[in-house]
Amino acid sequence: MRIATWNVNSARTRAGLIADFLKREQPDLLLLQEIKCETQQFPAAAFEAEGYRAEVVGQKAYNGVAVLSRGAVTVTHRRLPGEEEDAAARFIEIEAGGLLVGNLYLPNGNSGGGDGFAAKLDWMEKLRRHAASLLEHDRDFILAGDYNVCPTDADLAKGALPADDALVRPESRAAFRALIWLGLTDALRALHPDETLYTFWDYQAGAWQRDRGLRIDHALLSPRVAERLDTVRVAREERDKPQPSDHVPVIVSLRD
DNA sequence: ATGTCTGTTGCAAACAGA
Numbered sequence: 001m002r003i004a005t006w007n008v009n010s011a012r013t014r015a016g017l018i019a020d021f022l023k024r025e026q027p028d029l030l031l032l033q034e035i036k037c038e039t040q041q042f043p044a045a046a047f048e049a050e051g052y053r054a055e056v057v058g059q060k061a062y063n064g065v066a067v068l069s070r071g072a073v074t075v076t077h078r079r080l081p082g083e084e085e086d087a088a089a090r091f092i093e094i095e096a097g098g099l100l101v102g103n104l105y106l107p108n109g110n111s112g113g114g115d116g117f118a119a120k121l122d123w124m125e126k127l128r129r130h131a132a133s134l135l136e137h138d139r140d141f142i143l144a145g146d147y148n149v150c151p152t153d154a155d156l157a158k159g160a161l162p163a164d165d166a167l168v169r170p171e172s173r174a175a176f177r178a179l180i181w182l183g184l185t186d187a188l189r190a191l192h193p194d195e196t197l198y199t200f201w202d203y204q205a206g207a208w209q210r211d212r213g214l215r216i217d218h219a220l221l222s223p224r225v226a227e228r229l230d231t232v233r234v235a236r237e238e239r240d241k242p243q244p245s246d247h248v249p250v251i252v253s254l255r256d
Numbered sequence: 257a258t259g260t261c262t263g264t265t266g267c268a269a270a271c272a273g274a
Contacts, residue, residue: 009274010262034274036263061263062273108274148274202274203260246261246274 001254002027003101004235005144005217007200007247011035011066014245015043018068021238022050025251028070029096031103033146035064042066059089065103065145067094076100081133082126090123099225100134104145109166117166120148124175131182135222143184144219146247149176151186155215157198160207167216185226187219187252188234197234200247208239219252228254 004027008014011032022030030052035042039058047054052068057078067073077093079085093102104127109120127143134141149172150156161168180186188197198213207213221229235249 013262034262111273202258205257205259207260243261 001029001097001099001256002251003029003031003142003144003219003254004249004251005031005033005103005146005219006238006249007033007105007146007217007245009034009036009245009247011064012037012041012043013243015046017238017241017244019046019050021235021249022047022052022068025235025249027251029073029094029101030068030249031101031144032066032068033064033103033105034062035066036062037064055092055094057089057092063089063105065089065092065105067092067101067103069094069096071096077102080104080123080126081130083123098140100139100141102130102141102143102145104143104147106146106148108148109169109172117169117171120166121171121175124172124179128175128178128182131179131184131220131222135182139222140224141222142219142225142252143179144217144250144252146216147176147218148216149173149218150214150216151176151189151218154196155198157210157212157214160202160212160214167214179220183223184220185223185229187221187226187229188215188232188250190226190229191232199234199250201239203246217247217250219250221252225254228256230255 199217
């Protein structure tokens with residue numbers, strides 16, 4: 001089973017790139033974040049042509065997540081448990097083949113001052129509680145998407161962010177470790193512990209050309225799923241395409 | 257060198273968010 005996650009920074013602008021990626025990589029599931037459109041505006045037809053159906057949690061202008069799949073999936077959540085009904089469109093969870101797959105777009109935490117950062121930490125705590133609940137129920141799961149956290153100093157280029165940025169603040173990293181300490185496996189680091197690997201390069205200041213990137217897109221695996229981990233690849237080539245997203249896909253392969 | 261990009265408002269070009 002192959003599962004890819006990609007913050008596309010507008011599904012409509014990137015529909016062509018996404019369709020090309022599906023054609024080339026043929027993932028079983030593609031988790032999209034920042035689709036930046038309402039559900040009915042999502043360009044589903046472009047992906048149906050490649051044999052994929054879509055489950056979409058959209059929102060006007062900002063945020064928004066979607067799951068593209070080749071087979072039928074069952075939607076288990078359309079927002080993170082514990083969130084209000086009118087919460088921003090940042091989470092969708094589906095079940096496919098006995099596996100729960102959570103697709104998340106974690107708040108950036110740099111806007112809105114202290115309240116904005118507190119909201120990020122609150123969201124991370126809700127995610128931790130949800131993961132703990134799934135473990136209690138002995139479920140097999142993946143929680144993947146844009147975490148907006150660089151877990152360690154090895155996960156960003158020197159000088160790419162100031163020390164007080166919400167993506168690297170100690171509280172953000174502690175909240176990420178709290179997920180790991182539940183017993184989850186960071187798929188990319190499990191197989192590539194010492195490589196310099198980034199998944200995001202800012203559009204500004206020649207970040208891509210200078211390789212001033214961040215690793216903020218992650219796939220966390222529950223214990224039995226981690227035992228099935230085969231390969232993980234960062235599709236860096238997507239960042240070199242015309243009009244790319246500022247993020248690139250991460251592709252996780254599991255043994256059956 | 258904070259040097260870019262997307263979507264919104266409102267119908268040009270400024271603003272927010274990332």
